[in-house]
Amino acid sequence: MDDLKAKYLGQIAEAGDENALEAIRVSAVGKKGEVALKMRELGKMTPEERQVAGPALNALKDEINSALSAKKAALADVALDERLRTEWLDVTLPTRPRRQGSIHPVSQATEELTAIFAELGFSVAEGPRIETDWHNFDALNIPGHHPARAEMDTFYMHRAEGDERPPHVLRTHTSPVQIRSMEKQGAPIRIICPGGVYRADYDQTHTPMFHQVEGLAIDKDISMANLKWVLEEFVKAFFEVDDVELRFRASHFPFTEPSAEVDIRCSWDNGQLKIGEGDDWMEILGSGMVHPKVIAAGGIDPDVYQGFAFGIGIDRLAMLKYGIPDLRAFFDSDLRWLRHYGFAALDMPNLHGGLSR
Numbered sequence: 001m002d003d004l005k006a007k008y009l010g011q012i013a014e015a016g017d018e019n020a021l022e023a024i025r026v027s028a029v030g031k032k033g034e035v036a037l038k039m040r041e042l043g044k045m046t047p048e049e050r051q052v053a054g055p056a057l058n059a060l061k062d063e064i065n066s067a068l069s070a071k072k073a074a075l076a077d078v079a080l081d082e083r084l085r086t087e088w089l090d091v092t093l094p095t096r097p098r099r100q101g102s103i104h105p106v107s108q109a110t111e112e113l114t115a116i117f118a119e120l121g122f123s124v125a126e127g128p129r130i131e132t133d134w135h136n137f138d139a140l141n142i143p144g145h146h147p148a149r150a151e152m153d154t155f156y157m158h159r160a161e162g163d164e165r166p167p168h169v170l171r172t173h174t175s176p177v178q179i180r181s182m183e184k185q186g187a188p189i190r191i192i193c194p195g196g197v198y199r200a201d202y203d204q205t206h207t208p209m210f211h212q213v214e215g216l217a218i219d220k221d222i223s224m225a226n227l228k229w230v231l232e233e234f235v236k237a238f239f240e241v242d243d244v245e246l247r248f249r250a251s252h253f254p255f256t257e258p259s260a261e262v263d264i265r266c267s268w269d270n271g272q273l274k275i276g277e278g279d280d281w282m283e284i285l286g287s288g289m290v291h292p293k294v295i296a297a298g299g300i301d302p303d304v305y306q307g308f309a310f311g312i313g314i315d316r317l318a319m320l321k322y323g324i325p326d327l328r329a330f331f332d333s334d335l336r337w338l339r340h341y342g343f344a345a346l347d348m349p350n351l352h353g354g355l356s357r
């Protein structure tokens, strides 16, 4: 019995985990374990022998059982210590900066100009980016042979073989939204239409996809003076200055008569773009009095109604306002650029709190 005791207490002390411990329990004090076998031998003993051996076997069994449960508790403590050590967290460490997203300058500029035009009484209208050739060109007084179609470097959609209808186009400007809005709403109307447009062109100030905002105001007594005032108010509010130098240049667009292009004074000194100073001019918009044919194409009587329209390059506004010299970087998805030029997500631009902070 002393040998059994030494053997099992030794094994228990050595056991490395709960499984090993359970195996020891089965072979020592389990139903068919060594102690149980010894108990069976009691029957063959004389009563005197049994009186000594019986209590001794029970004591051995108790001793092994308590050694087992003590070891089990000790193993659980070790496991817990190990867990606490690996799951340890130093709550005094400084926090890591969160890699959160930011608002792209084009989205920011769009929010800003929407806030300004809302104050001037314009609501927002939208149209499809895949446009019919009629809305993008014909309805805007650009017939099939017109050179403006070629100048615009249009992307044409594919038509099935044998389908003779004119192909759809990726809209080359936001002007077709003028037509769709007049068709839907009639007159009087005062809307802006911001959105993406497409042309096959690529250099420092041109990308194949860019953004414009169209403006349209149609009523019974609208003049060029109203157009000039709205544009000046807009540009001052957008650039957050009391005065900006604008240049109205006589121009030609098929959909306006008369037409004017507007440039803003800027400088490009060693890659730095600044507004309001220098000897350069950057064209930011086209505008004019809406051509009677365009008003008629929108389903409105041009003998009763007239108005003005304009189309502004949003990306160019953002370049000028935020001093970003290369338009192509807007669409590179370079995270470092986005973090540098992006805006905090919760700073919604409004005229009272400040457009951009």
Ligand code: DAH
Pocket: 172, 173, 174, 175, 214, 215, 253, 255, 256, 285, 286, 287, 288, 289, 308, 309, 310, 311, 312
């Ligand atoms: N659609 C012209 C363009 O993309 C811009 C434009 C010029 C829009 C004159 C207008 C306008 O509404 O009146 O080049």
